[in-house]
Amino acid sequence: MPNLEKKTLTKQSEDFAQWYQDLVYEAELAEVSEVRGCGIVRPYGLKIWELIKAELSRRLEDDGVENVYFPIFVPLENLEAEKDHVKGFAPELAIVTHAGGEELTNKLAVRPTSEAAMYKTYAKWIQSYKYLPLRLNQWANVVRWEKRPRAFLRWSEFLWQEGHTAFATETEARAESRKMLDIYTDIYKFMAIPGFSGQKSESEKFAGAVDTLTIEVMAKDGKAIQGATSHYLGTNFAEVFKVNYLGSDGNSHLVQQNSWGLSWRAVGAVVMVHGDDNGLRLPPNIAPIQVVIIPIYKDELSQKKVLENSNKISADLKKKYRVKRDERDNESPGFKYNYWELRGVPVRLEIGGREVEENKVTVFRRDLNTKETVVLGELAVYLKKLMKDIHKNLYQQALDFSGSHIKKIKSWEEIKATNIWYEASWSEDPATEKELKEKFGIVSRVLPLKNVSKPAKNKKCFISGQAAKRDWLFAKCY
């Protein structure tokens, strides 16, 4: 934990993209690697992902999902079998042509996702209805070659989980798709991030899916981040890979499938939703360090007392929190404050000579950047409540922000700024979405869940003026 060169973080309001890039680097979340488009995720950034992963793992395990591991390589011919799928992924593939000193007869793609890697094997495993449902998940790296990489959000390699399920009926598979969307929505809540859950449009859905459900998150620059997706694949892949089962009726049927995934772009979302001009603001649930303790002293006598005190407090708190003591004596308290604020540590305890004498600590909360003095005997209760408050406050701030950055419009002529979202009635005609994208760089993000079964009666499409179908949200996106 040595002294970094002191740099100034670009102001968020001045240049959001630069602020993001600076912050990811300065807070030591990640940095660019030699391999174009790929990132190096440093311990502080990876720990945030590991905490998200642990929570999602727990949820999936409680729900009876089991983990599996398939090879990273997919025979190209498998990928090419589902026509929409290969059209969607072909431009982003990395191809292995040589291995073990020889040219390969059958070239291999590095998996961009694993439908084509898994489902031939599913066909072998699923013999009859007794083997259903099959609900498997894989924590893995995948590769999608990016022309315009961005830290966490668009790297050519990323870590994620991909669930792949098979059911006997459409009803069950659609229910699974929805259940996973709800779990993802909870995971975003765990990160104090409110999301907009619903359905994707034809042009924005997963290549190979019948329907894609999504949770969309609003970054502080008003762009949308696709937080996670849950696909209902129907029998699209089952037909191609011959995933049949013998039903209790004695006949052979195709299985109904899903896939669903959440990646470490969630870390990028956390930065973009909660961060401010001073750096990260991490919700306690996913903060690698929840409490940082800064001992403050001027001479050896006070040093001894202060360190004794801070060690004792630290030892107590470690039973409940992820705690770090910053005892670097070549850095000033002020430097340390900035250092840990940049890193978004939710709570800072300042312990100086006066605090020791008065049996108190000064407690700083990063979400509001405010301080209070707390009597030591009350610290445990105070912190328990504070952690909840911080989570709640970060969530509420994000909710208020997104609520105030959506504008209802009736015609695309009302679109001025592109740093907000638009709510509008839409014909759902892909041609109009293409026009919208060309003109404003804006696309449909999500048909909110509450609007899925709610026709926009007697309303006109905000683009074409034709009859509208339902009310959607539109925005620029990452």
Add this chain to the structure above:
Amino acid sequence: MPNLEKKTLTKQSEDFAQWYQDLVYEAELAEVSEVRGCGIVRPYGLKIWELIKAELSRRLEDDGVENVYFPIFVPLENLEAEKDHVKGFAPELAIVTHAGGEELTNKLAVRPTSEAAMYKTYAKWIQSYKYLPLRLNQWANVVRWEKRPRAFLRWSEFLWQEGHTAFATETEARAESRKMLDIYTDIYKFMAIPGFSGQKSESEKFAGAVDTLTIEVMAKDGKAIQGATSHYLGTNFAEVFKVNYLGSDGNSHLVQQNSWGLSWRAVGAVVMVHGDDNGLRLPPNIAPIQVVIIPIYKDELSQKKVLENSNKISADLKKKYRVKRDERDNESPGFKYNYWELRGVPVRLEIGGREVEENKVTVFRRDLNTKETVVLGELAVYLKKLMKDIHKNLYQQALDFSGSHIKKIKSWEEIKATNIWYEASWSEDPATEKELKEKFGIVSRVLPLKNVSKPAKNKKCFISGQAAKRDWLFAKCY
């Protein structure tokens, strides 16, 4: 959990290799994939790895090691920079030549290990002695193209962890190397596996290392499995990647490095060390299911009572153990016994009408294949002791086995069977090792720790008859 076709497991004593292959498949640990040399690890097999991983993770975290993630791709020129390293790994590389629809100017290797992927960045991170030691670890997949793949032990892709550290001094780096060997030794003990810890010979050490420490495990066919390795790299890579630090003396120095890794071949070791003719025998620590409950009934009346009872017992035990109730009513108790014995579940509870009436359960332990009847009120205490006993017994059996399968010899003319290990005084001349390998298929496995500083005074090399240096262990290996 449907009914598998009933197959007979090849007898371990008749054909060990076939027994292993059968068991890995039948117990649903893993199976071969379409991609040559790569395996599919199924939930039951992956869970064993996840339990090993969780324990090792905990140990590393307690020791202050932090996790990091570097890209899966390594520029070929980086790999080629360290001459011994590339010589060792070049024949096993998988090469990406095309990505994003274009031919790459700089070809990329899929990482076979990450020294060449990481250390250029280490050079950037480590500015002065204040940044040392740097102790990072990565949980990742790596690819080494295998001509002769074998489940878990030699797959072209495998999951592992690789630690990469940098220190100021050789003393510290050598101590780290030894510390990690000790942690790996503990992890094998956690799996109830005794290992032979020590040093590798010149020809068997890691390509690019100064010294390699290893833990070698004896499979039941007498072959050696390299369980994990911990390398002292000296300044070999630091020179190539210019990993210098400014010392407190004001001068620039090269860092002293280590790398150390343990892979899912540990799962293969568990199968080969503990398995028997009836299938797996899993130590409780790493058993995905620690207790399986089989309710036994003949009519509806007893069914109701038995199920009520087994549900209650199951709910109680789930607080402490990984428990599974097998309530399939299309399978006989006998079928279920075999099914779970094959899968190595350490403890089976049989609950029938008589047990319910008498407030008892029948407890079967897989390590000894014996049964006892236990009063319900004493079950908790009984199981707690039993789990410890099973672990201890499996460990002792493995220890006894390996102890009785090592023969001390003075000349290689005494080598008859190759299904045991040999202990012998050796000149440590690589040429003699080559001869030994050609003649018997046997190589040096390890110079036991206790012999590292113990010269074989006045002894002769068992191969050449020249002066011997130290006493080594030799064996066939996986």
